[in-house]
Amino acid sequence: MKRFSVTARSFQYDVAMGRGAWRALRESRRAGYSNIFVITEEPLWKRWGKMFLRDSGLKNARTLFVPAGENSKSLKMVGHVAARLLESGADRRALLIALGGGVVGDLGGFVASTYMRGIDFIQAPTTIVGQVDSAIGGKTGVNLGAMKNLVGAFYPPRMVVAEPIVLTSMSPRAFRSGLYEVVKHGILAGNPLFHELETKIGGMSPEDVKTLEPVLAVAAKVKVDVVNRDEREARLRLVLNLGHTFGHALEEATAYRRFTHGEAVGWGLLAVMRLGVRLKLLGGRDAARMAELVRQVGPLPRINDLDPKRVLGLLSRDKKAIGGRIQWVIPERIGRVRIVSDVRPAVAAAAFLDVQQIVLP
């Protein structure tokens, strides 16, 4: 188990990662919380609740179940959960723990940030992307109509506890989807993570915790380092958007039905590599190694039937656009990216057409 320290605006918090990470929650028993609530999904709780209570020692924690799926990330659900907290006697000294994936973490964090103007919050992510990325850094939020995370807050958790054993509950497809985000971290961080992924990612499985745990810890550290240098999403944090500009457009173009988020990022990484090559920012050899890493994760749903005009038209709606200009995060080599805001649409289009030709195994 590793622990990293993250500097937020007003306090520091630890990310505890690895087998036994939930035991770090025992510390919160000393914090004098009036009440402790776990927001989670019922099937997850049925599978892991007992172990969670045993490891954390939080015998009196009460559960708040939310339905699985993106629909739970709504203002309506925020009101619903806040009303449940109030009924259950939660005051300003209550603690909310989010045990789950991105939906539970984003919703739970936003509820915690707004309930009585903010109660303490702990992230206990149960997916790969949660453990290495989204649970770290304090981004919370809900969707408004089709706009993801339009309403939210920066609200750092008091602690992140990432127990890898729960990843065995993930479907193979969900597991692979998380690995695309790990590949993103590998490209950002370079070696030794990149090289380690090259040798191991093909055979990774959630059951093989021994292999998985150190890789996840290094991948999480990439996020921790970025957050420590720039808690709010300004220039630096933007690098985490690598692969996401094309990725979001692909998700939107298919109404969030065809790809998991990670799969869309997988394609997004391939597309932005092509963009880097076309802009002569990225050499062919590094591009090939990066692309090979994406391919090793496994099959991606097809994109060659998509209308390129539609996908390209959606690029400019990227939330990280500034004054309508897309802020492209483009790999320059393994371990280095550059932010470019003056990419001509024709070049982005050509890069996308390049990847539409790719037939993955």
Place this chain on the structure above:
Amino acid sequence: MKRFSVTARSFQYDVAMGRGAWRALRESRRAGYSNIFVITEEPLWKRWGKMFLRDSGLKNARTLFVPAGENSKSLKMVGHVAARLLESGADRRALLIALGGGVVGDLGGFVASTYMRGIDFIQAPTTIVGQVDSAIGGKTGVNLGAMKNLVGAFYPPRMVVAEPIVLTSMSPRAFRSGLYEVVKHGILAGNPLFHELETKIGGMSPEDVKTLEPVLAVAAKVKVDVVNRDEREARLRLVLNLGHTFGHALEEATAYRRFTHGEAVGWGLLAVMRLGVRLKLLGGRDAARMAELVRQVGPLPRINDLDPKRVLGLLSRDKKAIGGRIQWVIPERIGRVRIVSDVRPAVAAAAFLDVQQIVLP
């Protein structure tokens, strides 16, 4: 015009107060905002919009109208305003200015704090309580059912611009209601504010800006000082709750229909003075001077028909209660209060019965 500096967690901001305060908004033209929006109520904008645009120089500001009244403080309205912002092309570098009273300020601030996880926000309060109290300090929020401000955020504005000329739009009753909060600040601050109020509050009118402006500036400074010492609501900020424990109970007991918030605070001040006297914390002479100040503001709706049991039963629902214990803010003398958490219910009841006997002019 006076300016005070307020230290928030992450940045400092100015409170500009007095005739011409809106001119301070000219500075925001240099900040490079992509879009500027004014959230306000339509009648207010009809009366003051032209002057606001002229003074601020923000010719391209767009308006977002919300219906007057507490019902606008809802999660539903947050979603509605966020959707309007999105339609209008607001990105992360948009600025939102709240021109209005508590409803517009609380709602606008919460929208600003959550839209794309936070855009810049400026308070342009148009009521007394807004100008001397609620627009300063970063409290924002909406109601959930009957629970006021249950969902909200601490989100300091980038600037507060308080132009007293707009107070001439207030009804006499609303104006007086604000003065009860000024009395609260006088009791907290002591002299010279208290003495100045003793000589002037009886004849104060919104038209007499010369008399009003310096009093409001000193009253606002009381809030600024408290916020500077304790941005979040911990021990120190609690002093601002003076008169509000009984006040909130009175508002709830009458379903928010009989009293304005300020009037309830007026009665709350009288009740907590009696509590101070009964606890032998406050001398009779100071109590009499404080009570006289409340009386000079003008008539208060009756309370002698209310069931004391009902009112007293609502006291413990005060949001500032800690572990179910009411944190009483009790005047000890003019300019000093004490926080007491072990007041016996029977003594609080006796103090309330005392004020039920008072017949105001």
